[in-house]
Amino acid sequence: MRHFLTLKDFTKEEILEILEIAFKIKKKLKNGKRKAYLENQTLGMIFEKSSTRTRVSFEVGMYQLGGMALFLSSNDIQLGRGEPMKDTARVLSRMLDMVMIRTFSQKELEEFAKFSLIPVINGLTDTYHPVQLLADYMTIIEHKKEKDLVVAYVGDGNNIANSWLMLSAKLGFELRVASPRGYECNPLVIDSALRLAKDSGAKIRFFHDPKEAVKNASVVTTDTWISMGQEDEKSKRVKDFKGFIVNDDIMELAKKDAIFLHCLPAYRGYEVSEEVLESKQSVIFDEAENRLHAQKGIMVFLDKKR
Ligand code: CP
Ligand code: NVA
Numbered sequence: 001m002r003h004f005l006t007l008k009d010f011t012k013e014e015i016l017e018i019l020e021i022a023f024k025i026k027k028k029l030k031n032g033k034r035k036a037y038l039e040n041q042t043l044g045m046i047f048e049k050s051s052t053r054t055r056v057s058f059e060v061g062m063y064q065l066g067g068m069a070l071f072l073s074s075n076d077i078q079l080g081r082g083e084p085m086k087d088t089a090r091v092l093s094r095m096l097d098m099v100m101i102r103t104f105s106q107k108e109l110e111e112f113a114k115f116s117l118i119p120v121i122n123g124l125t126d127t128y129h130p131v132q133l134l135a136d137y138m139t140i141i142e143h144k145k146e147k148d149l150v151v152a153y154v155g156d157g158n159n160i161a162n163s164w165l166m167l168s169a170k171l172g173f174e175l176r177v178a179s180p181r182g183y184e185c186n187p188l189v190i191d192s193a194l195r196l197a198k199d200s201g202a203k204i205r206f207f208h209d210p211k212e213a214v215k216n217a218s219v220v221t222t223d224t225w226i227s228m229g230q231e232d233e234k235s236k237r238v239k240d241f242k243g244f245i246v247n248d249d250i251m252e253l254a255k256k257d258a259i260f261l262h263c264l265p266a267y268r269g270y271e272v273s274e275e276v277l278e279s280k281q282s283v284i285f286d287e288a289e290n291r292l293h294a295q296k297g298i299m300v301f302l303d304k305k306r
Helices: 012-030 053-064 085-093 106-115 130-143 159-171 187-200 210-214 231-240 284-304
Strands: 042-047 068-073 098-102 120-122 150-154 174-178 204-207 219-222 259-262
Touching: 012 130, 012 159, 012 284, 042 053, 053 068, 053 098, 053 284, 085 106, 098 106, 098 284, 106 120, 120 130, 120 284, 130 159, 130 259, 130 284, 150 159, 150 210, 159 174, 159 187, 159 204, 174 210, 187 204, 204 210, 259 284
Parallel strands: 042 068, 042 098, 098 120, 150 174, 150 219, 174 204, 219 259
Antiparallel strands: none
16 A cells, blocks of 8 residues: 655656546546546545645545545544544544545654555645645646756745655756745755655756746746745745745746746745736646646555555
């Protein structure tokens, strides 16, 4: 049995296999066909943080695959009152077929997975958001045909940035990450990405100047400066991230036909300007839709592996 906790646990071939399943199911859906790959299965969705896309895409995805999903907010289940992850994992394993968790610490997610008898999917932690990255990569495949892909991530060295590091390290494309001093990616994630990059041939580079990072990039992406759980740091972060907004001046330095990605929700006037978000280069709603398809790929893949 496999879990989907971080891209680090997957080979390039496995990541491509998941995407292949996702594209196949997406194509079928667009032709009006649905196959019940997960007929009568149940997915538990534990949320310790807010969500629009993750919740709706997993719930609808499971339904379209012939199963059903249960929304389990930590405000309403005993986990929120202190029941341990390891007990919750063993109880839910007796009732569900699969579980998705959005929580704070990657360690807590791993603890759940350690005790779980059913596949566990990371729906975002403070460290990683791997399901998002598969949707992002699907969107890149759909919009960019060039061989030498260069992705520039501008902003906080957060869960999204860490996940870009892992995706690039596994798949072997060039990644440039520009963050303000003090907001670089997790050093442990950087170390392991750079080690993996030696095998995949990925060129990964870090910058403190966003202009340097985006030069001739084929994909420009960013994320909020204030992730869930960091609300108290808002005023300091807004000051520290000055100059890191992705606006027309930044996009002009990238390739002419570069695309703009954002996992959403986006904060206009902070990490990205209204003009860029609403521009022709922005493919953020294709990206959001691909959450539905990518996650179906993940669920069907995990089901095949048990
Ligand atoms: N991108 C993303 O995960 O969005 P939600 O927080 O709305 O799920
Ligand atoms: N970095 C953001 C992503 C939201 C989808 C957060 O963790 O809040």
